[in-house]
Amino acid sequence: MSTALLDEQQATLTTLLEEKAGYDAEFYAALVELLGAEGAAAAFEQYEKDLLTRSAAEAAARAAAYGGGPVMSGEWALPLDGRFTSCYCQRWGTMHWGIDIAAPMYTPLYSAGDGIVIQAGPATGFGQAVYIQHSNGDVTVYGHMEVIEVVTGQRVAAGQEIALVGSQGFSTGPHLHLEVHVGGVGGTRVDPVIWLANRGIFV
Ligand SMILES: [Zn+2]
Numbered sequence: 366m367s368t369a370l371l372d373e374q375q376a377t378l379t380t381l382l383e384e385k386a387g388y389d390a391e392f393y394a395a396l397v398e399l400l401g402a403e404g405a406a407a408a409f410e411q412y413e414k415d416l417l418t419r420s421a422a423e424a425a426a427r428a429a430a431y432g433g434g435p436v437m438s439g440e441w442a443l444p445l446d447g448r449f450t451s452c453y454c455q456r457w458g459t460m461h462w463g464i465d466i467a468a469p470m471y472t473p474l475y476s477a478g479d480g481i482v483i484q485a486g487p488a489t490g491f492g493q494a495v496y497i498q499h500s501n502g503d504v505t506v507y508g509h510m511e512v513i514e515v516v517t518g519q520r521v522a523a524g525q526e527i528a529l530v531g532s533q534g535f536s537t538g539p540h541l542h543l544e545v546h547v548g549g550v551g552g553t554r555v556d557p558v559i560w561l562a563n564r565g566i567f568v
Pocket residue numbers: 451461463464465541542543
C-alpha cells in the first residue's frame with residue numbers, strides 16, 4: 366500500500382474523530398442544560414465524579430492484572446508477557462515460523478514498535494492476524510487473537526494495545542503466535558526471540 370494512500374486514510378480518520386469530538390461536546394452541553402433545567406446539575410456533577418472514580422479503579426485493576434502495560438526498551442516493546450511455549454524451530458516435522466507465547470484469554474497484547482497496520486482481520490491458520498510494518502521495513506505478525514483493536518491503515522506506537530489474546534484458528538489454547546518478516550511481508554522470516562533481543566526486548 367502506498368504511503369500516499371495511508372496518509373489519506375489517516376487524514377480521513379482524523380477528520381472523522383474531530384467531527385465526533387465536536388458532536389460529543391454538543392451532546393454534552395445539551396445534556397448539562399437539560400439536567401440544569403431540572404435542577405439536577407449537582408447530581409450530574411456527582412455522577413461524573415463517580416464515573417471518574419470507577420474508571421480509575423478499573424484502570425488500576427487492569428494494571429494489577431496485566432503488570433501495568435507493556436515491558437518497553439527504548440523504541441521497542443514486548444508484545445506479550447506470557448509463558449513461552451514454542452520456539453522458532455522444527456515442530457511436528459514442519460517449520461514453525463514464529464514463536465508462541467501463552468497467556469489467559471483477553472490479555473492485552475502490544476505492538477512491538479512504531480508502525481502502520483498493513484493488515485488486520487481474518488487470516489488462514491491464524492484465525493485472525495495483525496500485520497504491522499515498522500519504519501525499517503520489517504513486519505511483525507500477530508496471530509490467533511480473540512479481539513482486534515486496530516484497523517488497516519492505522520498508525521500505532523510501540524507498546525500500543527492492538528488486540529486481546531485468543532485461541533482462534535489452528536490453536537490448542539489461548540496464545541500469541543508472533544512472526545517477524547525482515548524487509549516486508551514475504552521477506553525473510555527470522556527468529557523473533559533474536560530480532561527482539563537485538564532491540565533490548567527479552568521474551
Ligand atoms: Zn505458533
